[in-house]
Amino acid sequence: MNILITGAAGFIGSHASEYFLSKGNTVVGLDNLDDFYPIHFKELNLAGLKQNPRFHFYQADIRDEKRLDEIFSKEDIHLVLHLAAKAGVRPSIENITAYYDVNVNGSISLLEAMRKHDVRKLLFASSSSVYGNNPKVPFSESDRVDDPISPYASTKKSGELLCHVYTHLYGFDITCLRFFTVFGPRQRPDLAIHKFTRLIDLGESIPFFGDGNTARDYTYIDDIVNGISCAANNISGYKIFNLGESRTITLQHLVETIEKAVGKPAILSRLPMQQGDVNITFADTRKARAEIGYNPQFDLETGINNFVQWYQDKKSFLYK
Numbered sequence: 347m348n349i350l351i352t353g354a355a356g357f358i359g360s361h362a363s364e365y366f367l368s369k370g371n372t373v374v375g376l377d378n379l380d381d382f383y384p385i386h387f388k389e390l391n392l393a394g395l396k397q398n399p400r401f402h403f404y405q406a407d408i409r410d411e412k413r414l415d416e417i418f419s420k421e422d423i424h425l426v427l428h429l430a431a432k433a434g435v436r437p438s439i440e441n442i443t444a445y446y447d448v449n450v451n452g453s454i455s456l457l458e459a460m461r462k463h464d465v466r467k468l469l470f471a472s473s474s475s476v477y478g479n480n481p482k483v484p485f486s487e488s489d490r491v492d493d494p495i496s497p498y499a500s501t502k503k504s505g506e507l508l509c510h511v512y513t514h515l516y517g518f519d520i521t522c523l524r525f526f527t528v529f530g531p532r533q534r535p536d537l538a539i540h541k542f543t544r545l546i547d548l549g550e551s552i553p554f555f556g557d558g559n560t561a562r563d564y565t566y567i568d569d570i571v572n573g574i575s576c577a578a579n580n581i582s583g584y585k586i587f588n589l590g591e592s593r594t595i596t597l598q599h600l601v602e603t604i605e606k607a608v609g610k611p612a613i614l615s616r617l618p619m620q621q622g623d624v625n626i627t628f629a630d631t632r633k634a635r636a637e638i639g640y641n642p643q644f645d646l647e648t649g650i651n652n653f654v655q656w657y658q659d660k661k662s663f664l665y666k
């Protein structure tokens with residue numbers, strides 16, 4: 347199978363690319379190497395992939411219709427994994443136009459290129475943020491998701507709606523995957539686990555928002571890739587699945603786990619809750635387990651240890 351992965355140079359995209367290559371597929375990687383975080387992080391993510399002749403990389407923007415047309419004409423694509431996006435909740439408040447341009451208009455360009463070239467299978471990277479401050483836990487796919495609390499969340503909800511339109515009008519098979527905070531080697535440097543590890547390692551204070559009781563369902567990257575693979579094997583009609591661990595970790599517990607893995611104490615800089623941040627995320631994964639065989643395996647401690655090991659190994663290159 348030939349799979350187009352948008353955002354292939356990013357955290358999740360580089361792992362997914364490795365996985366699909368390891369299963370004998372051809373991966374067409376597309377990424378504009380956006381400067382949301384330093385480009386040399388993305389070049390490191392791509393380094394191993396570029397050794398593989400079945401990895402065809404295009405530095406291109408999903409908003410560039412002409413470029414998409416060229417890529418779809420040249421490559422025989424069977425399935426698209428759409429990960430390219432402006433990610434991150436807090437920066438989306440500062441830059442709503444750019445988030446809508448990439449996450450919504452960019453997704454439309456991609457869907458249109460697919461329609462034109464008769465590629466009708468898509469896995470779309472959605473997010474747990476669509477649940478907003480959902481009062482009911484765990485969050486299930488049948489819960490109402492009409493109250494996003496950040497521009498980023500609203501772009502992901504918009505993406506899901508667009509996907510539904512393309513299934514309805516053009517018979518696309520589309521699965522929207524709601525990822526719950528993903529972590530592991532190569533995690534984006536703006537995300538808490540990466541940021542806290544670095545600051546604890548440097549002996550600097552970490553921003554600690556709220557009273558430590560906010561909680562997240564942290565999902566290890568290998569489990570996300572397992573979910574993507576399960577979804578790819580079962581794609582049919584329009585579906586939505588949560589991909590999480592179905593377990594919540596408080597901010598306090600997260601910091602303690604990172605302290606242990608790094609072997610140094612954290613210095614806390616206590617700050618009020620940030621706008622746009624939800625209080626809790628908690629995935630009900632029963633639907634994904636039952637319908638596509640999703641089977642998450644990783645506990646927080648193992649995942650954090652793997653991340654910290656990667657960070658220690660790469661930090662002199664990443665933070666040169």
Ligand SMILES: NC(=O)c1ccc[n+]([C@@H]2O[C@H](COP(=O)([O-])OP(=O)(O)OC[C@H]3O[C@@H](n4cnc5c(N)ncnc54)[C@H](O)[C@@H]3O)[C@@H](O)[C@H]2O)c1
Pocket residue numbers: 352353354355356357358359376377378379380381382388406407408409428429430431432433434448452471472473474524525526527528529534
């Ligand atoms: N990491 C998480 O915890 C998490 C949680 C929920 C959803 N998601 C979603 O998963 C996807 C991947 O997230 P990630 O953490 O790997 O982020 P990432 O920033 O590491 O990867 C996204 C990639 O998309 C590329 N990109 C951005 N704009 C582009 C454009 N206009 N054209 C082409 N490429 C572009 C970036 O250069 C980057 O390499 C995103 O859609 C994100 O919203 C991630």
